[in-house]
Amino acid sequence: MVKIKDIADKCGLSIASVSKALHGKSDLNPKTAEYIRNVAKEMGYVPNASARLLKTNRSYNIGVLFVDETSSGLEHEYFASMLNSIKDESEKLGYDITFISHHFGMNQLTFYEHAKYRNVDGVIIASVDFKDPEVIKLVESEIPTVTIDYVFNDRSSVISDNIQGVRDIVDYLVKMGHRKIAFISGDDTSVTQKRITSFYRACAEHGIEVSDDFMKKGRYHLPQVSGVATRELLSLRERPTVIMYPDDYSLLGGVTEIEKQGLKIPDDISIVGYDGIKLSRLIRPVITTYVQNSIEIGIQATRMLVDLIEHPKTAIAERVSVKGGLQIGQTVKDLNQ
Amino acid sequence: MVKIKDIADKCGLSIASVSKALHGKSDLNPKTAEYIRNVAKEMGYVPNASARLLKTNRSYNIGVLFVDETSSGLEHEYFASMLNSIKDESEKLGYDITFISHHFGMNQLTFYEHAKYRNVDGVIIASVDFKDPEVIKLVESEIPTVTIDYVFNDRSSVISDNIQGVRDIVDYLVKMGHRKIAFISGDDTSVTQKRITSFYRACAEHGIEVSDDFMKKGRYHLPQVSGVATRELLSLRERPTVIMYPDDYSLLGGVTEIEKQGLKIPDDISIVGYDGIKLSRLIRPVITTYVQNSIEIGIQATRMLVDLIEHPKTAIAERVSVKGGLQIGQTVKDLNQ
DNA sequence: CTGAAAGCGCTAACAT
C-alpha cells in the first residue's frame, strides 16, 4: 500500500508538501505540486480514509438506518428505490453509506453506538419504529440526522405527502361517482395516522360520512391481511363500491380474494393502491394508485443531511414534503355512466 | 467521545491494561479486567473502528460491488433479496458493508481504489460487467473476493444453478406435452450463455430440435423488449406452444402483448418465467417459474468471503452452486389431456 | 500482572 511517505521519498520532499499538493493548497509551488501529483498517480496512491478520519473527524460516510421489520425492507419497492437514490446521491456528493444496525460482531451495539463506532458523519433514518428509544437516542444525539416519513422536533425530515396523496385519491373516487369508500389502513405508524386523518377529512369535505364498517386495520405489504379485510368488506350487507389498500403489493391480496368470490374488477368492485410500484403499471388491469416519489425523497434527504454535515453553522432543521401523483389505472369504475 | 485513555484515567490504570481488558486478554487480573469493563460500559465507551483499523489493518467492513447497469439494480428483486441476505449475514458475523462504486467525491476512484480507500477486508461482486477491466483488476488484486454468478479462475464464487434451472423447466414443459418451446434470452452474460446452452442440451436430450425462429434475444428486466419478442414469436407461421422468458418481471411484457392479441394464458399459449419473485405467486395466473434461492446465495457468498478474510492461510478458492426449485403455477397448459 | 512506548497514515499548526 503506497502512502504519502512513499511519495515524499520518491520526490525527495517532505510528507507535508505531498499532503499539501494532494489537497491543492496554495502555499506550494504549482510546479512542485503538479510534479508531486503526477508521481502520486504513477505510484497508484489512494488516500486512507481511516487515517484521515482520525485527524479530521470526518468519515465521508453516511449511516442509513433501515430496519427490516417485516423482513421485507429492501423488497419493498418504495424503500428499495429510496435506498437506491440515497446511494446514488451520496456517491455523487463524495460519501459512502453504511447500514446502521445492531451489529452483532461486538456484543451488540445500539444504533447510536454503531454510528459512533463507524464514525458516520450523519444518519438518514427511514423505515423504523420511530418510538424505539434507541432511535430517539440517535436522533437526539450530536450526530446530524434526517428522518424520512416522520418528523422529530427541531430535526430535519423529508416526508412523502400522504395527506395530499389520500386526498387526491378520494377526490378522484368521488369524481368517479363513488361515495361508499372502504379504507384498509397499514401498520399503526404516523404515516398511517396521517392517511387516516386525511381520509376522514377528505370524505367530510365531500359530505361523505364514513361508516366504521368501512375502516379496516390492515398491514403494509402483507397481501394475506388485505385479503382477510377484503373478505370482511365484501360480506357487509352494504358493500363499499371501492376499497383503498395500504399499498399496491398488499392490494394484490385483495385482488385474489375478490376474484375468488367471482367478482370482477372494476365492474363489481373498484380498488385503489398506494405507492405506484413499477408492477402496478405492468399488470392488467393497471392499478389506480398514488405514486410516491421515492427517488426524490432519497435525493432530498441525502442533500439535506450533507448540508447539515458540511455547514453545521448555517444549516437549520428543515422539513420537506415531497409530492407524488395519482396514477389513473383501470381498477376504478366510473359510476357516473 | 469517550476513549480508552478516559477509561484508563478513571480506573487509575494504563491504557494498555484497558485495551487488554476490553479484549479479554489473559495476562490481566480477572478482577481488574472485570472492573475495567464495567467502567467502560458505564462511561458508554465505543471503540473507534478507524483507529483500530490503522493498527490492525482490519476494517470489519465488506465491500459490495453491485453495479446498477439497468438502473434497476436494487429494484430487481433477485438482487435486492440477495443484498438483504448479504447484509444480514455480514452483520451476524460482525461486518458492515460498503458499496463499492466510482465514488465521485475524490476525482473518480476505480473499484479497486475505492476498496483500498475504505480498507474493506474483502469484496462480494455481483451484478456487474465481469469483463470490465476494473472488475478484473479488483478480482486479481490482493483483496479477497467472492463473485456471484460468475467464475474467475482460482477465485471463490457462488452461482445460482442456471443449468439445472433451465433443465428443470424444459423437463417440465416436455412432461406437459410441449415440444415447440421458444426461448427469449437475457442480456449477453455468462449466466445467459449457460441458460442457452442448457436449453439446447435439454431439448436435444428430449429429441427436440430447436428452430432458430424460436430463439430470441431479449433483455433482463425489460418488459417492453419481451413484448416485442413475444409479438415476433406469435407472428410465426408455426407458433411455439410455450415461451420461456428471461425473468418474471420481463415476462409481464409478454403477457401484455399476448393479451393485446386476444390470446388466453395458458389456453392459447403457455409462458414460463425465471427468478420466482414474490409477485409471481401473488398475481393470477400464478407464474410457472424457476425460483432462484437468492437468500442462500447471499449467505453463502458472505460466509465464504469472511472465511477467506479470517483464514487466509487455510481458505481456498471454492465454487458453490446453489440450487433453486421449480414453481408450478398456472401459466403452462397440459397438452396431454 | 501492569505499564511505557512505538507507530498505523494522515493533517495542520507552526517553524524555517
Next chain:
DNA sequence: ATGTTAGCGCTTTCAG
C-alpha cells in the same frame, strides 16, 4: 515555498 512535528485512538511488543 518547504519542512518539522505533534497528535487523532488504538494495539502490541517489550520491560518491569
